[in-house]
Amino acid sequence: MSDVAADTRDIGGPAQPLLIARDLAKHFHVRGAGRSARVRAVDGVSFTLFKGETLGIVGESGCGKSTLARLLLHLLERDAGELIFDGEPVGAPRGITVAALRRHVQMVFQDSYSSLNPRMPVQDSVAFGPFVHGRNKPDARRVARDMLVKVGLNPDLFGPRYPHELSGGQKQRVNIARALAIEPRMVILDEAVSALDKSVEAQVLNLLRALKQQFNLTYLFISHDLNVVRYVSDRVLVMYLGCVVELGPSEDIFIRPLHPYTRALLGSRPSMDPANRIEEPPITGDPPSPIDPPGGCRFHTRCPFAEAVCEQRSPALGAWLERESHVAACHMLDRGSGHSRAAQ
Amino acid sequence: MSQTATLPIAFDDDAPPALRVRGYWSTVGYRLRHDPVTLCFGAIVLLIVLIAIFAPLLAPFDPYKESVILRLKPFGYRGHPLGTDELGRDLLSRLIYGGRSSLLMGLIPVCIATALGGTLGVIGGFAGRRVNAVIMRTMDVFYAFPSVLLAVAISGAMGGGMANGMAALALVFIPAMCRVAETATAQVRSLDFIEAARATGAGTFTIVRYHVLGNVLGPVFIYASSLVSVSILLASGLSFLGLGVKPPTPDWGLMLSTLRQSIYIVPLSCALPGAAIFVTSICFNLVSDGIRAAMDVRL
Amino acid sequence: MLRYIAHRILLAVPIALGVSVVCFSLVYLAPGDPLQTILPSDATADMVAQIKHAYGFDRPLPVQYLLWLGHVLTGDFGASISTRRPVILEVTGALSNTFILTSFAIPLAFIMGYTMGALAGCFPGRVVDRLVTGAAVVGVSLPNYWLGIVLVIVFAVQLMVLPATGMGPKGSAEFSLLRWSDAQYLVLPVITLAMIPVGIIARTTRAAVAEVLNQDFVTTLRAKGLSEFAVIRHVLKNSAPQVLAVMGLQFGYLMGGSILIETVFTWPGSGFMLSKAIINRDIPVLQGTILFLSMIFVATNLVVDLLQSLIDPRIRRS
Numbered sequence: 001m002s003d004v005a006a007d008t009r010d011i012g013g014p015a016q017p018l019l020i021a022r023d024l025a026k027h028f029h030v031r032g033a034g035r036s037a038r039v040r041a042v043d044g045v046s047f048t049l050f051k052g053e054t055l056g057i058v059g060e061s062g063c064g065k066s067t068l069a070r071l072l073l074h075l076l077e078r079d080a081g082e083l084i085f086d087g088e089p090v091g092a093p094r095g096i097t098v099a100a101l102r103r104h105v106q107m108v109f110q111d112s113y114s115s116l117n118p119r120m121p122v123q124d125s126v127a128f129g130p131f132v133h134g135r136n137k138p139d140a141r142r143v144a145r146d147m148l149v150k151v152g153l154n155p156d157l158f159g160p161r162y163p164h165e166l167s168g169g170q171k172q173r174v175n176i177a178r179a180l181a182i183e184p185r186m187v188i189l190d191e192a193v194s195a196l197d198k199s200v201e202a203q204v205l206n207l208l209r210a211l212k213q214q215f216n217l218t219y220l221f222i223s224h225d226l227n228v229v230r231y232v233s234d235r236v237l238v239m240y241l242g243c244v245v246e247l248g249p250s251e252d253i254f255i256r257p258l259h260p261y262t263r264a265l266l267g268s269r270p271s272m273d274p275a276n277r278i279e280e281p282p283i284t285g286d287p288p289s290p291i292d293p294p295g296g297c298r299f300h301t302r303c304p305f306a307e308a309v310c311e312q313r314s315p316a317l318g319a320w321l322e323r324e325s326h327v328a329a330c331h332m333l334d335r336g337s338g339h340s341r342a343a344q
Numbered sequence: 345m346s347q348t349a350t351l352p353i354a355f356d357d358d359a360p361p362a363l364r365v366r367g368y369w370s371t372v373g374y375r376l377r378h379d380p381v382t383l384c385f386g387a388i389v390l391l392i393v394l395i396a397i398f399a400p401l402l403a404p405f406d407p408y409k410e411s412v413i414l415r416l417k418p419f420g421y422r423g424h425p426l427g428t429d430e431l432g433r434d435l436l437s438r439l440i441y442g443g444r445s446s447l448l449m450g451l452i453p454v455c456i457a458t459a460l461g462g463t464l465g466v467i468g469g470f471a472g473r474r475v476n477a478v479i480m481r482t483m484d485v486f487y488a489f490p491s492v493l494l495a496v497a498i499s500g501a502m503g504g505g506m507a508n509g510m511a512a513l514a515l516v517f518i519p520a521m522c523r524v525a526e527t528a529t530a531q532v533r534s535l536d537f538i539e540a541a542r543a544t545g546a547g548t549f550t551i552v553r554y555h556v557l558g559n560v561l562g563p564v565f566i567y568a569s570s571l572v573s574v575s576i577l578l579a580s581g582l583s584f585l586g587l588g589v590k591p592p593t594p595d596w597g598l599m600l601s602t603l604r605q606s607i608y609i610v611p612l613s614c615a616l617p618g619a620a621i622f623v624t625s626i627c628f629n630l631v632s633d634g635i636r637a638a639m640d641v642r643l
Numbered sequence: 644m645l646r647y648i649a650h651r652i653l654l655a656v657p658i659a660l661g662v663s664v665v666c667f668s669l670v671y672l673a674p675g676d677p678l679q680t681i682l683p684s685d686a687t688a689d690m691v692a693q694i695k696h697a698y699g700f701d702r703p704l705p706v707q708y709l710l711w712l713g714h715v716l717t718g719d720f721g722a723s724i725s726t727r728r729p730v731i732l733e734v735t736g737a738l739s740n741t742f743i744l745t746s747f748a749i750p751l752a753f754i755m756g757y758t759m760g761a762l763a764g765c766f767p768g769r770v771v772d773r774l775v776t777g778a779a780v781v782g783v784s785l786p787n788y789w790l791g792i793v794l795v796i797v798f799a800v801q802l803m804v805l806p807a808t809g810m811g812p813k814g815s816a817e818f819s820l821l822r823w824s825d826a827q828y829l830v831l832p833v834i835t836l837a838m839i840p841v842g843i844i845a846r847t848t849r850a851a852v853a854e855v856l857n858q859d860f861v862t863t864l865r866a867k868g869l870s871e872f873a874v875i876r877h878v879l880k881n882s883a884p885q886v887l888a889v890m891g892l893q894f895g896y897l898m899g900g901s902i903l904i905e906t907v908f909t910w911p912g913s914g915f916m917l918s919k920a921i922i923n924r925d926i927p928v929l930q931g932t933i934l935f936l937s938m939i940f941v942a943t944n945l946v947v948d949l950l951q952s953l954i955d956p957r958i959r960r961s
Contacts, residue, residue: 073543102545115536119368119558125537128554129544162368175540182544485661488944489937490899497665497933500921501672577786581903584788585918597786604792604907607807611796618789626784633780 009104009185010051012087018186018218019049019072019105024081026067030291037291041067043242044081046317049186054212054219056233056250058226058265060287064242065222069190072220073107074098086185103133106179110191112171116163122174123148123159129182147177150214151207169200173207180211186218194223205232226269230254235325238262241290241298244317248326258328261299297331307331309338368562375638382634385627392624396443405434407441407594418610427613429599430606431592435613438594439620445506445595446624449579449588450572453510457517458568464518465525466560470533470552480526483519491516495578499587509588513578517571521564528563532556566636573628580621596621648949655945662941663715666934667708673926720931725923730931733916738935740810741901741912747829748836748897753890756841760848760886765875767853775845782842788903791835795907798831805830808909832908839900840893847889851882884955891947895940 023046028039042064049055057065070076072083074090082089085104089095106129109115116125126144131137145155151173153159163171172192179187189208193201205228212219223229229236229250236253238246238261246259257263287302288294294301300310309331317329331337376382395402405424411432418427426435468479486494499505499512532538533556541551580597582588589595591602599617607614695701702710714720720730763775799807806828819825855861855878864874902914909915913932920928 070539075539075542099545102543105543107540107543109536109540111536115540117537117555117558120555128541128546132541132544132546132550178540178544481657482661484658485665488658488662488941489665489933490895490940492896492899492902493933493936493940494899496899496902496917496921497669497929498672500917500929501669501926503673503924504921573784577784580786581788584903585906586922600786600789600792607792607795608800611800615789615793615796618786618792621786621789622784625786626780629780629784 010086014051016051016087017048017084018051018086019220020084021048021072022046022082022084024068024071024083025079026064026071026076027079039290040242040293041290042071042078043293045239045242045244046081047237047244047247049218049220052216052218053234054221054232056229056236057220057222057239058224058229058236059239060265061224062287062290063239064290065224065239066190067242068239069107069188069220069222072188073105074101075107103182104184105186105188106182106184107188107190108172108175108179108192110194112168112175112195113163115175116171116178118163121160121162122166122171123155125163126174126178126181129178133182143181144177147181148174150180150211151177153177167200168196169204172196172204176204176208176211180215180217183215185216186220188220188222190222191224192221193228194225201228208232226254226266238265241287241293243298244329245299246326246328247317248328252326258326258333259299259330260303260305260332262328264302297329305332305339305341307339313337372638376634379634379638382631382638385630386634388623388627389631392443392627393447395440396447399441399444403434403437403440405437407433407437408592409433419612426616427610429613430602435616438599439596439616441594442596442599442617442620443624445583445589445593446576446580446597446621449506449510449513449583450576450624450628453513453517453579454568454571454575456510456514457521457571458564460514461518461521462525462560462564465522465527465564466529466552466556468522469526469529469560470548470556476526479522483522486515486519487523491574492578492581495582496585496587499582504582504587504590506589506593509579509582512582513575516578517575521567521571524567525560525564528560529556532559562639566632566639569632569635570629573625573632576621576625576628644952647952651945651948651952655941659938659941662937663712663934664708666930666937667711669930669933670926673924715934720934721927723920723928724925725919725928730927733928734913734931734935737911737913737916737932740910741898741905741914744829744832744836744901744905744910744912745897747833749894751833752837752840752893752897753844755837756844757848757886759841760845761852761879763845764849764852764856764882765878767856772849775849779842779845779849782838782845785838785842787835787839787900788907790838791831791904791907794831794835807831808907810911828910832904832910835907836897836901836904839897839904840890844886844890844893848882848886851885852878855881884951887947887951887954891943891950894943894947898936898939 023044024042025040025044026042028041030037030039045064045068047055057068059065067076071078082092083101084090085096085101090101091098116122120128123141123144126147127137127140130140130143135143145159148155148159153170153173158166158170158174163174166174172195175192192208193204196204208219209232211217219232221229221232233250235248236246236250237244238253238259240261246253246257246262248258253262254266257266288298294311296309296311296313297303297306297315300306303310313331315329315331315334315337317327318334319325319327331339332341335342411428414422414424414428414432415430417424417432419425421427424434424436426439429435429438464479464483468476489497495509495512495516498515499509502508502512538551538555541555546554579588580595580600583595583597584601586598586601589598591598596617600614600621603610603614603617692701718731720734722729723733726733759775759778763772766772795807798805810825810828858881861874861878864877869877901912902917904910905912905914906918913936917929917932919925920932
């Protein structure tokens, strides 16, 4: 981590986490089949994001990753929970406003095409942020052209172009420039490289890494691609059906996963070694509908080790092993849970 | 921080681009310039507009001058190339002047409807569910009338006249225009760049001004251009029923209605004003089709 | 399915009420006091007040509307100013004449438009397609009342094979479709009326058919070795819901467009009555006719919606 203390915007000091999320929840109401139901897209998610780190968030599609990202930026109104940005509660009377939060937190979206205005030259798209934040138009454009240089795009060549005239990787770099143009402290990358070709993906990941150092950024890196997450993240958070099931340092998660769901996820990665092929899929079926999530542990319907206790009580997220930093929510780790494997 | 401003990663796209950089509107312009059919009919539209503007210079006679002895004369009678009408007025001069009211009644209601309906549609598409419901359900009520019927009902109740006719036509077009704008806005609204703009901290008004309008203008303009011909047809229909332009003002619809009484005496003259309406309307239609094709750029 | 039907009908009720509000307010759009249309010209102030009270004009507007709605629902539309007969009788009589016209014009228009559009759509880019596309542009640009006049000039004035206007010497009371001497009066108005929607129906059918032809399942059908005729059958079936929707809308335009056509041919239908009412400033008749016609339009749209959902189950779900 670089010298965070040099940043004048840093209020809480280097020890204060940049973002704390506590029990965030978002329930959508869906009307269908006559009765109204609630989708628990995000259901009590808590985590801490330290200054200068990259936190990876993984999970199957539909597990609430993107909803979580939008909650953090207040693009969606949260139903419960609280957000603390650099020691200041967001939206609370004595905290910082949503507008101020958006100065500090930016987001890069998955769809590089639809996240740029098709009727705007890309340099204007980049300049929009600084313009909104009070710079005049020529000034904002100058900032935009500087940012394009920083993401490796020649502003004379690419600045006046329209999004459809750029390749996917170029567009995503424009999106990164757009996010960085208002000098945020934190960037949420919501599947930001998932739609790119592998070779381009690597280039963009390296670019993100370089920019992070240059601008003192903190990343929240959302992806379903475990290899990429392992490559970029300091810590990894695993989500299942709107809940956190495991959170820990990246290498711990990948080498010694605790939760059976994490293990299944890791096991489902295609192996590069044909001799190491698995015949049985480590996890079968689709995740249950978040409209009526199963009681108890949400994973019990697909978990090979599920027992009666898993259906009855939902496990707490706790640090069960020697390391405080590695937490997981599974009855098998809790000696007092009554699960037959917990004693081992 | 050991990083300098130079990038450690090499991107290989600094080579000059193979494709020409061209914005949306210049693409549309390029396509239109290379569309002979649209250009040709566009030229005829221009000609019709010019004839209407310079009517006083072009018309051989005073279109209001009546003459008892010259009533319903055939083509070419005593220097009247297209003969005379039932009050002895020169038909060619009246046809030339008649374009003025027809064009005005074709264009002005569409402009009013585009401004009002478009604004309402953008508001409806971008505002919350309740505002949208109020606007769109109101529009649905007006949509529930066949357009001719609504135009006749309103201008009929208001008592005819050119201004009332235009107001009635504008009211007929507003719901449809509103729907087009609302659909386009709702489509744009769901795209990520709007969310990205919100994440930047921009207010609703700024987002609409810089990110929504540019994307809604295209569909709205295409639809408005297709309405011009409809408006011309409806307007002349109103005049035909005695609801639009009042006599003695020369107007194609009105002329059709009065000359119809003399259908057995001068059948050919009787068909002329209608032909003028038809030609104008078909030219506007084809130009509108060309604009639609040129603007249909899937970016 | 029943739920869906009930839902659709419930949705149509507020629309119908809205339409009635618009029709009610037509009276207030008219310049001057709405009373002037009812009052004799030499009315005293006392008489004015009396009539005002009798008609409820001294009540607040919403109350007036409810009173009016109550009258309308019981079939009381007031009396025509020019003929003094109840509007309901005038309107229903005229509507039956309009119905004679439309019941011939609609099938004619739909068959012509659909055939043209389907042909063009099945052979995109060919000569047939160009001809139909051209004809469709002409069709939508044509002032239909002018077409009526031209037809009269050709067939009645020049060739003298068909009557120009009216419903026959005996009038509408004894009109019979079975006698050629009466039925010949139908020919020109029906053709003219049918021309109104042909262009748009042809265009929509062409677009719908061409769109379906481009879908993957058509390639599958061909790959399965189906004959081209069978493929076309599938394509037409799949394009039907879209075409049906437009036809329903066009039905309404045809009813509305009949104002001009009936005026040209002095056919004593609802449209002709409307244009007479406009000339005589007979607001009760204007209001009643428009309410009737627009309610028919609302009902047709409802029926088309329901038919569409019967054909295409996808619509029901959304």
